[in-house]
Amino acid sequence: MNAPAAPERTSHASRIQRVVSKSGVEAWLVEDYTVPLIALEFAALGGSSQDPADKSGVAYFLSGILDEGAGPYDSAAFHERLDECAIELRFHADRDVFSGHLRTLAKRKDEAFEMLRLSLMEPRLDEEPLERVRHQIEAGIRHEMNDPDSVVSRAFFEAAFPDHPYGKQVHGSLESLPRIARDDLLAYQGRIIARDAIRIGVVGAIDAAALAEALDHVFGGLPASAKRNPVPDVAPAGVGSRKVIPLDIPQSSLRFGGPGLARRDPDWIPALVVNHILGGGVFSARLFREVREKRGLAYSVYSHLAPLQHSALFLGGTSTKNERTAESLALIESEIRSMADDGPTADELDKAKKYLVGSYALNFDTSTKIASQLVRIQLDDLGLDYMDRRNGLVQAVTLEEAKRVAKRLLGDGRLLVTVVGQPVGL
Structure with missing residues (x-):
């Protein structure tokens, strides 16, 4: 479903439009009607570095649960709705960023933007998908414990960043995951995903006026300001060892x-x-x-x-x-x-x-x-x-x-x- 880039014109910058909605949400837009698709990417600074000190894995856990039911749709109904509208929606977290990805047919943009809005504003976090996602992450961690590439990468970051959020694993640990509750996920989401924190890129068959309305619809109800905890700047340790x-x-x-x-x-x-x-x-x-x-x-x-x-x-x-x-x-x-x-x-x-x-x-x-x-x-x-x-x-x-x-x-x-x-x- 990826749309090829349009032929280059005078410059990339001349094709990029800064779109600011009434609620102050900004996105960079490249209109492209080559194929009737829309791709939207967003990211908010935070990532796993904003996990609670004793609950590593909160950001990654949240990224795995946000598409497991929202608003009137439980997990099964949510995915059925995505499938019937041919909407691709997913979330991800790394050490510094919590991000989201949406791709849809232009004719389904209203349904797609609504599903994204529900994920961000009305996530259900029901018990069954919550525990299922928790067990999936734990299974992944157990696999990584016997995968040499995963083990050596984890060891490097632990040695480079002792006593720092970067030294902890993005996925969390077998000790931390059982401690993560529904309220921890909601608290993280409320602190990190805010209007002043998100950066948005949109490419495809949509004009600036329609995008501005969509930005207000999807993101306008988010908190105005993120409340990130301070993370100290740090140089990697252990060089020479x-x-x-x-x-x-x-x-x-x-x-x-x-x-x-x-x-x-x-x-x-x-x-x-x-x-x-x-x-x-x-x-x-x-x-x-x-x-x-x-x-x-x-x-x-x-x-x-x-x-x-x-x-x-x-x-x-x-x-x-x-x-x-x-x-x-x-x-x-x-x-x-x-x-x-x-x-x-x-x-x-x-x-x-x-x-x-x-x-x-x-x-x-x-x-x-x-x-x-x-x-x-x-x-x-x-x-x-x-x-x-x-x-x-x-x-x-x-x-x-x-x-x-x-x-x-x-x-x-x-x-x-x-x-x-x-x-x-x-």
Whole structure:
């Protein structure tokens, strides 16, 4: 049901309309009548970092229950209504954001907007779906406890952010989930999902006047202001240390990382280019070339920048045979130090910039992707014209700048490393 993006006109920014409803709800709109579909994405800052200290998992639990009955519809009737109107509705929570996704045929927009409104304003949270969703999340957690990639990721965040909300699991734990009651979910929703907190992107067959009315209908009844608890800014801890979690498996899973850059840091774009060369470019990246192609140590290896609302990470990972774990980690650390000390070559920089510029359009090839980008740009406060400016910023990165930022990003090459498996030599 994804609608292809319309042919590019003079600029992305010229196609984006700021729509503000009578109740003050703002959305960014791209009208597109190529196909009769509408995609709406919204997000509110908060996420699992706003979970009560002793009840991790509230935000994620709420995201799983909001489409399980609302207003006059119990869970079964709610899903039947979505199906008969061909409406796609879902919610999600990560560490920083609680978000929602709606996709509908234009002729069904009134029904779709009403179902979204009911989810946000009149969720039932009936006992049967409440317990069913709770058990589903608990089953997922039990599965993750035996999944090396999940275990190593959890261990990394616990080591990087001790005594901080980021160190707790988004899904919660087997200890915290039974403590979460219906009132906890309603209290979280009332604090976080508010008119001043939501950022909305809409793409499709709807004009500004109709959207303004829909914004008031869906979001106008929300609280005026969010009441988020303060979350301290924090730098990742444990850099230079290694933590091994024994698990009887033939391969070891690794996560490695250290401090990154905030999304609005002036060096973000050069850092994006540097990371693409180091580990973000998949087949063209140094880590992939050295670890997989030349030595066959791992099937895949990667790195990426992970900016959080209250921190920032340079983060990477791989999986390799237990007996080759030490060798693989030593090679990864060597490549990171080399990039920090010498930076990229002119040829690497040129190829990375061409790829990042050429592939940027893939972020806008469906209506859902465009709506998601509109929300992300609002959350990061990058400006209405960012999509027009972004490729120029990439192209402007010089070799001198890339070398300077590589040193700033990667420092002395020391990493926080977590490993799950039976690694030899660590």
